[in-house]
Amino acid sequence: MDAIRFSSPPRHEAAEALRHEVRAFLAETIPARTPLARSDSWNGYDRDFSRKMGARGWLGMTWPKQYGGHERSAFERYVVVEETLAAGAPVLSHWIADRQSGPTLLRFGTEEQKGRVLPGIAAGETCFCIGMSEPDSGSDLAATRTRAVRSADGWRITGTKIWTSNAHNADYMILFCRSGDSTPADRQAGTSQFLIDMKNTPGLTVRPIIDLAGQHHFNECHFEDALVPAGALIGTEGQGWQQVMSELAFERSGPERFLSSIQLIVELIAALQGSDSDLARAAIGRLTAHLIVLRRLSRSVAAMLEAGENPALHAAIVKDQGALFEQAIPDIARSLIDAEPDRAATSNYNAVLANIVLNAPSWSLRGGTREILRGIIARGLGLR
Structure with missing residues (x-):
C-alpha cells in the first residue's frame, strides 16, 4: 500500500x-x-x-x-x-x-x-453554475449522456443537467458533455466542455428544484437542440475529462468542505455556557480537534496549489473526511441538548440546528459522492 x-x-x-x-x-x-x-x-x-x-x-x-x-x-x-x-x-x-x-x-x-x-x-x-451531474448517473460523470453535435452555426446540445446550484441566477455555466465517441473500456473519451451563456442560449430551460429546507438552490437545466457558438468550446474537443478532473480538485479541497456546519458549533457552545457536563466538554474538545486536523489538511492542499502541483487525490481526502465531520455535528449537538429543531424558532440554536439537519444529507453528495471519492483514494493507496 x-x-x-x-x-x-x-x-x-x-x-x-x-x-x-x-x-x-x-x-x-x-x-x-x-x-x-x-x-x-x-x-x-x-x-x-x-x-x-x-x-x-x-x-x-x-x-x-x-x-x-x-x-x-x-x-x-x-x-x-x-x-x-x-x-x-x-x-x-x-x-x-x-x-x-x-x-x-x-x-x-x-x-x-x-x-x-x-x-x-x-x-x-x-456568476457561474456547474453543468456536471445528470439524472440517473449521480457522481459517475463518465456516464454523461448530454451531447453536443457540430453544426454549420456552432454546436447543438441536447440533454439534461440536474442539482445545478444557482443556475437560475447564473450568467454562465461550464457544461460537461459528450461530443464524440467512447468505448466501454474508455468512457471518458469523447467528452468536451462548453461555456454556456445562461441568459442567451435558445433551447435552454431552467426549472427549479426545491430542497428539504424549502429553499431554491438546485435546478434542472434542460437543453433541447440548444444552439451555442463555435467559440463556446473550452480548450480542444475531447479534452473534457482532463478539464473536469482539474476542476473537481478545486471544488473538493477548500475549507467549505468542513465549515458548512460551523455556525451550529458556534450556537452549541453558546447554548452550553454554564454547563458543568464532562460529556459536553469532551464532545466540544473532539469537534475542535477534528476541525484543527481538517484545516491542516486543507491548508496543505493550498500549499500544493501554490507549488503548481495536482492536488486531486489530497482534495478527495479532505472532501470525504470533511463531509463526515459536518454531518456528525447535528447528531452530536442533539445528544448534548434536548431541543426541537425549528427554523422558525426564536432560539438561534433551535433555528440553526433545524437548518443544518435539513441540509446535511446533501453534503456527502456535492462535489462527488462518498463512494466515488473513496474509489479515488483507494487508487491513490494502490489498493485498486
Missing part, C-alpha cells in the same frame, strides 16, 4: 496580516446577518456583497493582472475564503466562479473567453 502524505503548510505572514483586514471588512459589511442566515454557509446569494469583495481585490486573487486578477498567493486566497465562510457571509454569487470556473478558463480557455469573462468574475459581477 502506498502512503499519501500531506506536507506541512508554511506560515505565510502576508496571509495572516490579511486575515485581520478581512475580519474588519466582514464586521462592517454583514453585522446584521442572523445566525440562521449565516448557517446557510456558501448558499447565501448577494450580488452586492460579491461586488464589494471584488472591489477589495479579494476575487481572482491568484490570477494574472491582465485578466483582472491580483497575482497574490494561494495562502492569501485561502484566508479570504476561510474567513468569509466562518462568518457565514453570502458568497454564492461569486463562489463557484472564483473557486473553479475561473481557474478552469484560465488554464484551458481561449484568449477570447478569458478576456471576456475573467475580469467580470474578479470584479464580483459575473
Whole structure:
C-alpha cells in the first residue's frame, strides 16, 4: 500500500496580516446577518456583497493582472475564503466562479473567453453554475449522456443537467458533455466542455428544484437542440475529462468542505455556557480537534496549489473526511441538548440546528459522492 502524505503548510505572514483586514471588512459589511442566515454557509446569494469583495481585490486573487486578477498567493486566497465562510457571509454569487470556473478558463480557455469573462468574475459581477451531474448517473460523470453535435452555426446540445446550484441566477455555466465517441473500456473519451451563456442560449430551460429546507438552490437545466457558438468550446474537443478532473480538485479541497456546519458549533457552545457536563466538554474538545486536523489538511492542499502541483487525490481526502465531520455535528449537538429543531424558532440554536439537519444529507453528495471519492483514494493507496 502506498502512503499519501500531506506536507506541512508554511506560515505565510502576508496571509495572516490579511486575515485581520478581512475580519474588519466582514464586521462592517454583514453585522446584521442572523445566525440562521449565516448557517446557510456558501448558499447565501448577494450580488452586492460579491461586488464589494471584488472591489477589495479579494476575487481572482491568484490570477494574472491582465485578466483582472491580483497575482497574490494561494495562502492569501485561502484566508479570504476561510474567513468569509466562518462568518457565514453570502458568497454564492461569486463562489463557484472564483473557486473553479475561473481557474478552469484560465488554464484551458481561449484568449477570447478569458478576456471576456475573467475580469467580470474578479470584479464580483459575473456568476457561474456547474453543468456536471445528470439524472440517473449521480457522481459517475463518465456516464454523461448530454451531447453536443457540430453544426454549420456552432454546436447543438441536447440533454439534461440536474442539482445545478444557482443556475437560475447564473450568467454562465461550464457544461460537461459528450461530443464524440467512447468505448466501454474508455468512457471518458469523447467528452468536451462548453461555456454556456445562461441568459442567451435558445433551447435552454431552467426549472427549479426545491430542497428539504424549502429553499431554491438546485435546478434542472434542460437543453433541447440548444444552439451555442463555435467559440463556446473550452480548450480542444475531447479534452473534457482532463478539464473536469482539474476542476473537481478545486471544488473538493477548500475549507467549505468542513465549515458548512460551523455556525451550529458556534450556537452549541453558546447554548452550553454554564454547563458543568464532562460529556459536553469532551464532545466540544473532539469537534475542535477534528476541525484543527481538517484545516491542516486543507491548508496543505493550498500549499500544493501554490507549488503548481495536482492536488486531486489530497482534495478527495479532505472532501470525504470533511463531509463526515459536518454531518456528525447535528447528531452530536442533539445528544448534548434536548431541543426541537425549528427554523422558525426564536432560539438561534433551535433555528440553526433545524437548518443544518435539513441540509446535511446533501453534503456527502456535492462535489462527488462518498463512494466515488473513496474509489479515488483507494487508487491513490494502490489498493485498486
